[in-house]
Structure formats: structure tokens, C-alpha cells
Amino acid sequence: MDIIIDGYNLIRQVPALLNIESRTLEAGREALLDRLFLYKCGRGDEITVIFDGPGNRSYFARGGIRVQFAPSADTAVIARAAPGTLVVSSDLEVQAGAGRRGAQVQGSVQFWQRVRAAIERRRYRQPQRPRPASYGTWDKAYWDGDCEEENYRKGKRRRRRR
Secondary structure, eight states: OEEEEEHHHHHHHSHHHHHHHTTOHHHHHHHHHHHHHHHHTTOOOEEEEEEEOSSSOEEEOGGGOEEEEESOHHHHHHHHOOTTEEEEOOOHHHHHHHHHTTOEEEOHHHHHHHHHHHHHHHHTOOOOOOOOSOOSHHHHHHOOHHHHHHHHHHHHHHHHHO
16 A cells, blocks of 8 residues: 655654654654654555655655655645555645545544554564474474483583582
């Protein structure tokens, strides 16, 4: 799915990002892109973040996230909206314009909750334990792990006493 995000709208709807943006605009943009990179990992989504800025330039940030600057981000977001895309903005005019063009629309806060949940799942995912190569009876019949462990402990005690 293609996701088109109104960048500054999302930053200003999320208190954590707004706090970072209060330092500099660039810090806010970088914080947003870092979190979107973590969200995008392992997904097939194409993410485009559009910011208000001079000119009509674009570049690719980490992980293939496209960043675009446009004189009016609202107009650029609506212009890129199409059926099969998700437009993320809390601006009612942007939501209405994207809806008229056939795009799905989601508010910034709801989308941010989805991003946070995905990042938390990645961060606290339990590591997979390796499985034994065989579950057969041969392993149990010819190898006694408890006995071997006991012999190992006895050997260590002898070495310490000497």
C-alpha cells in the first residue's frame, strides 16, 4: 500500500514529535523519519512524506522513505492521492480532497498509534529459541545430558582443590 503523509501535520499532532520539533524543524523531521523507518521495516508499504518547503524537490531517506518538499504540502498530498493509497492527515480539507480522489484517509493520531504499536512489537519481540535437530529416541538412548553435566561438575571441583 502507498502511504502519503502530511509531514508537519503529523509532527504537530504527536506531543513527543512536537517537543523534538521545538528545538529545530530539522530535528522534528528526522525524528519522524526515524520512527517511520522502524515502522516500515519488514513491510511492503511505500511511504511518502510531504513537507511544506521552498521549491519542488524530493529525495529518498533511510529505508526508501520518500521525502518531498512542496510550496503547499496540502495541495501536493491531495494531488498524489489516488485509489489504493492511504492519506495520513488531520487536516479536514486534505481528508475531503483525498477522499474525493478515491484514497483511504486516516487521521494523524490514529496512524501514529499504529506506528507506535508496530515499533513496540518489534522492540519487545521474544527471540526464537533454537529447536533440537532431532526428536528421535536415538538421542535419548545414547546420550545422557544429565550424566555428562554431572561429570563436568566433578571435574571442575577436582581442579579447584589442587
